[in-house]
Amino acid sequence: MPIYAGLMSGTSMDGVEAVALQVDAAGMQVRGAVHVDYPAELSIRLHAAVANPAACNIDSLGALDAEVGEVFATAALRLLEASGLAASAVRAIGSHGQTLLHRPRAATPFTLQIGDANRIAERTGIDVIADFRRRDLAAGGEAAPLVPAFHAAAFGAAGESRAVVNIGGIGNVTLLHADGRVSGFDTGPGNCLMDLWVREHQDEPYDEDGQLAASGDVDARLLDLLLQEPFFALPPPKSTGRELFNRAWLQKKLDQQAAAVADVQATLCEFTAATIASAIAGAGLAPSQLLVCGGGAFNGELMRRLAARMPGVPVRHTGTAGIPPEQVEAALCAWLAHQFITGRPGNLVSVTGARGPRVLGALHRGGVTET
Secondary structure, eight states: OOEEEEEEEOTTOSEEEEEEEEEETTEEEEEEEEEEEOOHHHHHHHHHHHHOGGGOOHHHHHHHHHHHHHHHHHHHHHHHHHHTOOGGGEEEEEEEEEEEEEETTSSSOEEEEEOOHHHHHHHHOSOEEEOOSHHHHHTTSOOOOOHHHHHHHHHOOTTOOEEEEEESSEEEEEEEOTTSOEEEEEEEESSHHHHHHHHHHHOOSSOGGGHHHHHSOOOHHHHHHHHTOGGGGSOSSOOOOTTTSSHHHHHHHHHHSOOOHHHHHHHHHHHHHHHHHHHHHHTTOOOSEEEEESGGGGOHHHHHHHHHHSTTSOEEEGGGGTSOGGGHHHHHHHHHHHHHHTTOOOOOHHHHOOSSOOOOOEEEOOSOOOO
16 A cells, blocks of 8 residues: 655745655545644745845755755654654655745746755655656646646545635635536635734734634725736636735735724735635636635634635535645645656646646655665
């Protein structure tokens, strides 16, 4: 029974999720999971690099790549210990790395993930599959989101229309059509704007259970300004990140419509819910249920607002379908490693717009060869 490990750090840049995933003919089963925080100083430097890429010189980038790789390696080793698995029991590790920049529509499109996979292979002795996004980009795709193929494998049901939304720093939606078609794209901000606002005004990493948002009122004028962003009118395939939805972007809106701290948070929460619901409706899907994963699944106020935007559709977290919300993206990386090892594509042309299906990733051998 093949077991793969998956390592992931998303746009929240708070640490690494690690999941051990058993993949066989019967399906997929999580065999263990751990979270490892980034050291505070490293997290600060990562946020600074994303906020101001021009200030991140080559020396800084090289150091970040190495240090993030060491944290990923530590997460893999802690996963083995917590799961009671020997390194020999894991066929391969899938490591996504930490995204610093994602610019699929630049004059020369590129995407940049760091977290030296050689260090993971060296410390664990396990084969590591990494660098999943760039092959899709080279094939003319957006290189994101990659998760819809996994959502289809993990949460699809024959003859039933479902929507799966991942609410990390950025939101993305997977549309599972009853006839077997799969589509998906980034919807816009997930938690990223809410996180930066609460960090700035309450010195907390996130708005726990949406308490600050729940204490305020939605500012209709500000919400309308947020929704005027041209990204939302783009047709799929499309992807985005903090390079667009950041503090400077938000400030331009606040310069036109100032609001109280709690009201801004309430409006940002409503903004995330509105863009997700609009994306699903705009795609013409009438889902039998909406499954939510990522950190947003733990924000009760956001889940309430999302349900209000989708009347008649049960809104549940993915734990009800077998994989806890916080483990889905790391499980994706384990699945991508499985796809690589078995020579199967990891992308969906209907999602990324690539010229065709591609096996994603590059192999870093874990075994030490004696000479």
